Amino acid sequence: MYKFDPFAIPFLIGFAFVIGWVIVRMIQIFIGMPKKDKKRVFVNIFTFKTVRGIGEIISEVLIHHRIWRENKLLGFMHMSFALGWFLLIVTGWIESSLRANGETLPIWQHIFYKYFFPGEHVFRLSDVIKQLMDLWLAVILLGQLIAVLKRFFYRRAGIKIRTRHSRMNRIALTALWFIFPLRLLAESCTASLYGGGGFLTGSLGQLIAWIGDASFITYPMWWAYSIALGVFFCVLPFSRYLHIPVEAFLILARRWRVSDITTINRLETMACSACGMCLSDCPLARNNIAGVQPVYFIERLRDGKATTDDAWKCLQCGRCQQICPVRVHANNLRQELKGSTDRVEFGLDTHKRVLAKRVTLFSGCMGKLTPRTKAAMEKILNAAGVEQTWIDEERDLCCGRPLRFNGNQNTANQKFNELHDAILETRPDAIVTTCPICFNMMKNRFETIPVYHHTDYIRMLIEAKRIDLERSEETLTYHDPCELSRQAEYARQPLKVLNRVGTMLQPEETGEKTRCCGGAVAAIGLNNSERKTLAQETADYLSNRNADKIVTACPLCKKTIAQRSKRPVADFAEIVADALVERE
Amino acid sequence: MKELNDAVIIGGGIAGLQCANILARRGRKVVVVERADTIGGHVAQWHTCYPFGLTGKELVDKLTTHLELAEIITNAEVDNIERERDKYAVTVNGKRHDTRTVLIATGYNLFDAHIKEELGYGVYPRVITSVELENAWNNNTMPFDTSDTDAPRFAIVHCVGSRDLKCNVTHCSKVCCMAGIKAAKELKQHYPTCQVTNYYMDLRMFDTSYEELYHNAQTEFNVQFVRGRISEISLGNKGRLKLKSEDTLLGIPIVDRVHGVVLMIGMQPPATIKVDNEDLAKNQNGFLLQSDPINANLTEHPGIFIAGACKGPKTITETLADAKAVALAIDEYVTK
C-alpha cells in the first residue's frame, strides 16, 4: 500500500528540519549543563517526577490551563489550536493505522491520509473516527475564527494592549492560519470527487460536487496544504511558535530539578510564546515608557539583538512573571543580561518557625528613611516582651540586593557577608527585617536562624496572643509590595491581620497581582518624571477606594506612594502599633 | 433690602486686616471673613517679627485701629462667589453678602512636616517645627529639655517643604532663611551655653537688614552655618538626635548629635477659592496668579482682587505693602 506523491515534499522537508533543529538544540543544551544537573536528569528521569511533568505538559501545553484561569476566551482559543491539532494528529494516526490493517505506513500517508486513501472506507469504528476528525477540525477552525476576530476586536477579548509581532512571527502566523482552511478545502474537494468525510468535510464535499467538478483544484489544494505546513515548520524555530516543542522540555527540566540558571534561561527564552499576556499589566507598557516587556525583550534576546537597555528600565516587579502562562522568569533573563544573577527563591524562610526571645532587627538602607516604622516596631516588640537589637542603628549595612540588581555580583556578596557576620555577632534567635527587598535576600541564608519579614513576625506574635489588638473604625487599603506578595509569596496573611484592626477596602489588582509603586531599586534607567508617572498611577489607583489610610509593608513603597498620594500612607507596623491594647 | 458692601475680604490675616483697616478708615463698607476663630492669621502666632522686633500680637493690633467700622465674621467658610453684572454675591456660612469687590487674601498653609518622614517629625519629640518654636516663646516655655547637659547643641534645618520635588514643592518659601537665623539667635538667647548650627542649601539673605542679621548671627552669636541638606535624622544614644548631612563646602560627610532640631517649614498654597464655580488662575506652584504685569492685585475677573501670601511666599513687610496697594486699587474701583 506504499504510495508517494511529490506534493508531500514541502511538508517532509519542514518536518525533518524542525525535528532535527529541536533535537540538536536540546542536545546542545544538555551538553552545556553542569555535571550536577546532568546527574539529576538521569536520577529523576525514571521517577514519578516525569509522570507529573507529562501531566503538566498536558495541562499547560495542550489545555493551557493557566490562560484559562486568566481569560476564558483566550484559553479556549489556545486550547483549540493545541489540543485540537494534537487530537487531529492522534485520531488521524489511529484512522490511517486501522485502514492500513496492520501494515506500517510512512508518515506522509498518515498525515495526508485522505489523499492517499480517498473515499469511504468501512472498518471498525470508521464512522465514529471520521466524525471525530471533523469535530477536531471544526474546533480548530472555531479557534482560528476567534484568533482572526481577536486581531481586529482585541479589546473585546480582554486584551488591553496589542502585541506588535516581528516579521518572522507574522510569516509563521500567516502559514499557521493557512494550514487548517487549506486542509478543510483539500479534504472537502477530495470528498466531492470520491465521497467520504464527516459532517464537515463530507457536507462541504457534497456542496462542492453540487457546484461543479473540483478535480482540477483538488491536487493544487493538497500541494498548498503541504506547502503551508512546510513553511510553518521551517519558520517555527525562528518564530514564537518554537515554544510548542520547547515548553515540554522546559516543564520536564523543571520537574527534574535542573537548577543551572543558564540552562533554564536558555529554555525559557525559547519557550516564550509571545502571547502578549505580559503586556497588559506592565506599568511601563500602560504608560508608554518602555517596550521592555518579556514579549518584546525575549524576542530580541532570541535574535541576539538584546542590549542592557532592555533591562535597565524594567522595575523587575515580577508582574509579567506572575501572569506568564509559561512561567518564564523574565527577571532572571534580565539579570543575566546585566551580568549578575539574583538567585532569590520564591516563598518564605523555610527554617522552623520560632517566636524568638532575642531578635535582631535590620531596617535596611531604605528603612532608615522611615523612622515611624521603626518606632512602631519597637513599640510592638516591647509590648510583646521581645528583646530587640537594631543592627544598623549606628552602622551602615547593606544586604547587597541593589548591587545584584545592577550587575555587580562580587561586591554584592561581600556586602551580604558583612551583614551576615554583623548579625551573627548579636547571637539572635531570629532575624526580623522591615524591608521586603532585604528579606528576600536574607531568607534561608542564615544557617540555623530563621529570618522573618516584620509583617510575618507580627502575625506570629498576634497568633501566639503575645499582643492584643483593638478594632477601630478606620478604613484601610493595603498595597502589597511586589517583593513580598510575589517574590516571597506572602500576600493573604497581612490582610487577615489588618482585617482585625480596621475595615479593608481592597482594589481589584491586589495580592500577587499587585501594581508596582514605581520606586523599584532595579530600574536604574528610569528618570524622575517617568517614576513620577508610575507612582502617580499607583497612588491614584490605591486612593480610588477612598480608604482613610493606605497601608503597605515596604519602606520604598511607603515613600514612593506617600509622595504622590493625597491620603496618608502608613506601614503595616504603624497600624498594628496604633491598635495595640495595653496589658495590665 | 440687601445692603451692598464695598468689599468682602476673604482672609483675616495681616493682608486682609491692613486692607480692611485702610478701607474702613476711608469710610468704605467692609466685611472680613476669617476661617479661624480669631483674626491675625499666622502672624498672630509669631513671637517676634523681624526686622522691627514687634510681637505678632502687637503687629496685628496696629492693623485693627479702625476695624470697629468693619464687619468681621470669624469661624466662617466661603461657600460660593457668584458674579451678578457689576457686583458679586459671596455666600458665607450660608448667608449672602452682596459686594462691589472681593479681596482674596487667604495667605498660605504651613507645610506638614510629617510628610518628610526621614526628618523624624512626629516620631522624636525633640524634633519641632519653626511654628512650635514661636509658640514656645509665646508661652514662655523652653522648647527643649536640656537638663542632662551643660552645653546643648541645636540644629536648625532649612528648606523643609521648600524647593523639594519629593514633596511636590518647587518654590522657595523666601522667609525661612531669615527666620532660621532669627530662631538660631533666639535659641542662643534662651540657652546661653548652647551651640546652634544652621543646615542650609542656599542662604538667600536678599535685603539689607537680612544680610546684617546673618553677619550678626555669625559674629556675635557664634551660630555655625553648614552648607548641606540633612538627609535623615535618627535617634542616637542618650536620646540625642543624630543628623546626617554633607558639608558640601568641604566635600565630606558630617554627623551631628544634637539635643533639639527645629525644622523651618515652608509655605504651601492656600485652599482654592472658586468664582462662578471656576478656580482662579494659578501658577505652577498653586499660588494665585496676577493677571496684569503692572497692577499686582488684579485677576481676570474685574472686581476680584488678590493680595498677600496667596500670591506666593512673602515677608510681613511685603505683605503689608501689597495690602496697602490693593486698598488703593479697591478704593479706586469702587469710586469709579
Place this chain on the structure above:
Amino acid sequence: MKQFGYTTLTKKSVNIYETDTSLWKELSAANPEFKGCLSCGACTAACPINNSGTTLNNRRTIIELNRGMAITSDAANCQMCNRCSLVCPKGLNTRRIFFELIRKRTEEKQ
C-alpha cells in the same frame, strides 16, 4: 623651585576655559536632569558608602564632570541602593552617574 623659604607645588588652579567637558556633554545630553543639580549634598549625606570612608561622592562627581576635571570618586564603590535619589530634592536619578561611568569604562575596555 625654592623661593622665599617655601616650596611651590604643582599648579593647583583649574583652567576652566581649557578643560575637556566632552564627557559631561555626552552624559548630560542623555540625562538632562543632571544639569539641575543644586549641590545640596543630600545624596552624599544619605550615601552609606560615602559614610564608610570611601571617596565616593555623588555631588562632587557631577561638579567634576561639569568642570571637566578628573573624577575623584571610584564609581565601582557605589552599591546602587538608590538612597541618594530618594532624598534628592530635585528628584535626580543620582546613582545613574556612577552607573554611566562604570558602563563607559567597560565599553572602553572592550
